[in-house]
Amino acid sequence: MPRIELQTEIKADRNIVFDLSRSIDLHKISTEQTNEEAIAGKTSGLIGMNESVTWRAKHFGIYQKLTSKITEYDRPKYFADEMVKGAFAEFKHEHHFAESNGGTLMTDFFDYKSPFGILGRLADKLFLKKYMTELLTERNRIVKEFAESDKWKEVIK
Numbered sequence: 001m002p003r004i005e006l007q008t009e010i011k012a013d014r015n016i017v018f019d020l021s022r023s024i025d026l027h028k029i030s031t032e033q034t035n036e037e038a039i040a041g042k043t044s045g046l047i048g049m050n051e052s053v054t055w056r057a058k059h060f061g062i063y064q065k066l067t068s069k070i071t072e073y074d075r076p077k078y079f080a081d082e083m084v085k086g087a088f089a090e091f092k093h094e095h096h097f098a099e100s101n102g103g104t105l106m107t108d109f110f111d112y113k114s115p116f117g118i119l120g121r122l123a124d125k126l127f128l129k130k131y132m133t134e135l136l137t138e139r140n141r142i143v144k145e146f147a148e149s150d151k152w153k154e155v156i157k
Helices: 014-021 024-030 117-147
Strands: 003-010 037-041 052-059 062-074 078-085 090-100 103-113
Touching: 003 117, 014 090, 014 103, 014 117, 024 037, 024 117, 037 062, 062 090, 103 117
Parallel strands: none
Antiparallel strands: 003 103, 037 052, 052 062, 062 078, 078 090, 090 103
């Protein structure tokens, strides 16, 4: 199963970074390039334990739906979301937050399994892992931008 691991140093309080990372509204901002919309479940605000959201997004020229649910939650240190229904065979996205140098070290682990057996594994190697890494990197860039400025107040009420 492929794993993407990203670390982002953010000069902001861990509580702010944690809440930005679970903000449905910030997720919409960070995924403008894929036209993501929250269409069911928790569609705005901060998602929490046992809550789910269904996203509609355009990837590779095709509109897709994906439902994920918060399955683990330890504020402000950690939460995980897992796909309930969608294009992947499965995925789990772990979000870790540690105090670091007066700010926060945000670490993501994204484990996923592509559908379609050997064809899915080939897609992973050819383009999917790179594509997913770029999406997550952009998301983290937006979290950092909002956390390190007063913009976070626009999405965390």
